[in-house]
Every structure is written in C-alpha cells, then in structure tokens.
Amino acid sequence: MEKSAHLEAKNLSVSYGANQAISGLSLRIPDNSITVIIGPSGCGKTTLLKSFNRLLDLGDNVQVTGEVLVDGENIYSPTADVPGLRKRMGLLAQRPCPLPMSIYDNVAFGPRLHGLRSKKDIDLLVRRELAEASLWDEVKDRLHEPATRLSVGQQQRLCLARGLAVRPEVILGDEPTSALDPVSSKKIEEKFLALRSIYTIVLVTHILRQAKRLADYIVFMFNGRIVEHGPAKEFFENPKEDLSREYISGVIS
Amino acid sequence: MNARHRYKADTLFHILLNTGVVIFCIVFATMIVTITMKGSMHLTVELVTQVPSDMYFNGGPGGVLNAIVGSIMLATGASILASTFAVPIVLYLRVYLGKRSFFASAIRFLMDILWGIPTIVYGAVSVIILYGMKASLLAGIVIVGIIEIPVLARALDEVAQLVPAELLEASYSLGATRGQTAFKVLFRELLPGFISAFLLAFGRGIGDAAAVLLVAGFSDSIPGSLLEPAATLPVSIFFQIQTPFPVVQERAYATGFVLMIIILCVSLLSRLFYSRFSRYQVNK
Numbered sequence: 001m002e003k004s005a006h007l008e009a010k011n012l013s014v015s016y017g018a019n020q021a022i023s024g025l026s027l028r029i030p031d032n033s034i035t036v037i038i039g040p041s042g043c044g045k046t047t048l049l050k051s052f053n054r055l056l057d058l059g060d061n062v063q064v065t066g067e068v069l070v071d072g073e074n075i076y077s078p079t080a081d082v083p084g085l086r087k088r089m090g091l092l093a094q095r096p097c098p099l100p101m102s103i104y105d106n107v108a109f110g111p112r113l114h115g116l117r118s119k120k121d122i123d124l125l126v127r128r129e130l131a132e133a134s135l136w137d138e139v140k141d142r143l144h145e146p147a148t149r150l151s152v153g154q155q156q157r158l159c160l161a162r163g164l165a166v167r168p169e170v171i172l173g174d175e176p177t178s179a180l181d182p183v184s185s186k187k188i189e190e191k192f193l194a195l196r197s198i199y200t201i202v203l204v205t206h207i208l209r210q211a212k213r214l215a216d217y218i219v220f221m222f223n224g225r226i227v228e229h230g231p232a233k234e235f236f237e238n239p240k241e242d243l244s245r246e247y248i249s250g251v252i253s
Numbered sequence: 254m255n256a257r258h259r260y261k262a263d264t265l266f267h268i269l270l271n272t273g274v275v276i277f278c279i280v281f282a283t284m285i286v287t288i289t290m291k292g293s294m295h296l297t298v299e300l301v302t303q304v305p306s307d308m309y310f311n312g313g314p315g316g317v318l319n320a321i322v323g324s325i326m327l328a329t330g331a332s333i334l335a336s337t338f339a340v341p342i343v344l345y346l347r348v349y350l351g352k353r354s355f356f357a358s359a360i361r362f363l364m365d366i367l368w369g370i371p372t373i374v375y376g377a378v379s380v381i382i383l384y385g386m387k388a389s390l391l392a393g394i395v396i397v398g399i400i401e402i403p404v405l406a407r408a409l410d411e412v413a414q415l416v417p418a419e420l421l422e423a424s425y426s427l428g429a430t431r432g433q434t435a436f437k438v439l440f441r442e443l444l445p446g447f448i449s450a451f452l453l454a455f456g457r458g459i460g461d462a463a464a465v466l467l468v469a470g471f472s473d474s475i476p477g478s479l480l481e482p483a484a485t486l487p488v489s490i491f492f493q494i495q496t497p498f499p500v501v502q503e504r505a506y507a508t509g510f511v512l513m514i515i516i517l518c519v520s521l522l523s524r525l526f527y528s529r530f531s532r533y534q535v536n537k
Contacts, residue, residue, distance in 0.1 A: 060351040087428025110427035
C-alpha cells in the first residue's frame, strides 16, 4: 500500500551554470516516515534536498526547471510564498549553525518572527522544544548564555529544537551528523526515530550504515538521476539494479 | 634554487620586515611623544573649560572649549548619520545581492573611489551646490556624514563578506524573510564589526579640517543650534598655528593633545563595547 505524500518532485532539473546537477527527476516522499537519500559524492543528493525549501535559488547561476509540489502547489511558481514555505520545511544543516544570540533566543527566534509575543507562551515553548530535542536538562541553568558556548553536538540538538519550534511539517536533514562525535550522532538518530510518527523526515547521508539504521524508504541517486527507490528493507535485501548492488557492497562509494 | 639560497632569501625578508616595523614604531612614537610633551606642557584648565576671548588668537585669555564641543557634536552627528545609510547598504549587499553580482562590485568600486577623494573636494562641491547657504553645524554634519559613508560601509562590508552563508540559510529555513534575516540575524552578527567601522568613520570625521572649514565655518562660541556655525579642533589648531605669536602656537600643540586624548578615549570605549557585543557572535 502506498503511503500518501504531500511532498513531490515532478520532472525536476537543476543546473549550476553549465553543470547539470539533477536531470529530470520525479519522486514522491511518503508522509510520516524517514526517507533517506543516498548516493556517491556529487550525485545531487544535497541539491535535491535544498530544492525542497528553495534554499537553492539563493546561489548565483542556479537554474531550476520542473516542479516541486507541496500539498499539490508548485513552490517554484512565481507567486509562491517562499518564507511561508520554508517555515513548513525545517532544515538541519551539515554543520550546526546557531544564531548570534542566547540559547533561549535561538529557540524563540522562529516563533517570534511568526508573531508569538507573550512571554509566558514563549517560556513554555522554549522549554517544550528543548525537552523535545533532549537538551533541556543540559541547558536549563544557562538559557541566557550564548549558543556558541555549547558543544557541537549540543548545538545540533539546539538547531533541531529551533527548527521544531516553528512547527514544520517536514524535517530536511543534510548529513546532520557528519560533524558530530559518535555519541551525539546517536542522540540525533534517536530523535529522528522518535519524531518520524509526527513528521515527514528527509535525510541525506553518505553513511550506508546510518541509512540502514534509519530509513523506511530509500532513494538511491547516481549522476543526478534516481537509480532506484523503494522501501528500505526491499532495497537493502533485494536491490533491483546492478548499480544499487555495487553501491551496497561498497564497490562504488 | 637550492636550500641555502632559499634560507638566505628568507633571512633577507625577515630583516626587511623587521626594519619596516621598527621604522614605523619610531615615527609613530616620535609623533606621540612630541604632541604629548609639547602639548601637556602648555595644557591648562583654562584651555579646556573656556571659550576664546576676543584677543585669544593674539595671545589673550580663553580656551578652545568651543572647538572641543563643536568637534564632538559634529563627528558624533556625522557618524550616526553615516551609519543610517551605510548599514542598510552593507546589509543589502550581503543579503540581497549575490557574491558575483556585477551591481555589488560596481557599488564597492564606487565607494572605494569616494573613500579616496580628498575631503576638500566634498567641501568645495557642497559650497557650490549650497551656494548662498550660511556655514553651519548642520551643513557640517551632513557633509562629513557623506564623507564617512564609504569609510563605514567598506569597513563593515569586509566583515559582512566573512559571515558564513549557513547562518543566513539557518534564518531563512525558519521562515524569515530577507529583511528579517538582514536586521535580526546578520546585523547582530555584525555588531562588533560595526563598532570598529563606526570608530574608523568617527576618527575620519573628527580629524577632518578641510571640508568643515568650508561648510561648518568657525565661531568663538559653542553653537546654540544646528544652524549656527561651529568650531572644530583641527580648524582651531590651524588658526592657532598660523598666528605669529609663540604663545598661541604653543596652545595649538595643547589643542592637538586634547584631540589625541579624545580619540584615545573613543578607542578605549569602543574596545569596551566590542567585548560586550561580540558575546553572541557565531563567526569569531
């Protein structure tokens, strides 16, 4: 049975100048599950991920054709509400990047942008989101210290809390554990597994074992195209394409 | 080239660099010591607490309080005015224009040219444009403010270019617009850089004599309103050193010493603010 999807790419192509990063890609991301995009370096994984919240068009010389549909609406149409769209797509970057403010203000930043004013509501929300990201106990006594004083692993959980605070529908993760130590990585992975029943999660990773641990659904990309996609179990146990088999066994990486 | 040659060349460059540093230190120290010695010797309470009497420039009693107050008012006003233009320019360059934007390079190039134009030219041009207008503190603030814009903007722009793109992306992905990202995230990150740039512009403003002589004029009293002419320290020094009286010329050194102390105080103050404002900075 196919799960419903409110995130979908249709015939999407992206190029940086003369360099084609994604060519004619179509994909439906299933709701309330973890979709992991894998593939060798430079295959277009991150480009695909960033096309989902339109961070791509910030770069110079980027051409996007085709459609990305969120709830059936093309986010690349000229009338699309881009900030409103990005609010619905939480992003967890490769390196955690706290905002230049306190731990408290980092979490409160998004909700304040979108109109939350009451001090009491913000206090509650900050506490709830930090707890959600398993960070509350570590920071509850120093909420007003600069976020940069946290360790890198803590910063990444802070970024998760900050993203969750604006109530996104989708969480996009761009190799979110690649800068972290094993213990912190594990904590983030546990968070993803806990969050998948509520959110649609799309992750990019180059670690095959991580993909096996987390994925419900696998998208395997090579040279800007999807080679194979399907339920994770099926993909790892019985890959249909030769390229997939080679990638899983480590022949290409 | 063999190793012995490379080491010799390295030693030569090392000596050249050291010589350069030593020469700079000697010149700099000579200036500071001369102004301090000659200046502090003739510095009196009267000089910094009184305005000049009618006979001041002939050796009569009085001080340069008018110029101290005038200079501080003018440089502060001009720097604030320049900030209100320069900060949005810099935020616009970083947030709205791409790194390879032709328009952005054109703006930077233009500002480099403006930075290099002697201030007397600004003064002369404004005298032509504002022909018939009386010299005043307000005119001085406006013209010196314009002179300071490229200084402030370019200094701040250098810092803004170093801010990682990830920081802006983090803000965008929370649903922030470009404007919100510019003022609420980028500007906070740039605050320490802004303090340094502000100081640089303030220094250029308070040290300028050529343009203010033309547009702010000179007066023996403290300006009572923005529309009255104002005295400034550099112009005051110029007038004092020009007189044939050694007594007045000595006061010029004392006035220079006062100007130096003011700039020193502003620098120290900005250092103090710097550590406060860099508390939250991400890209240290």
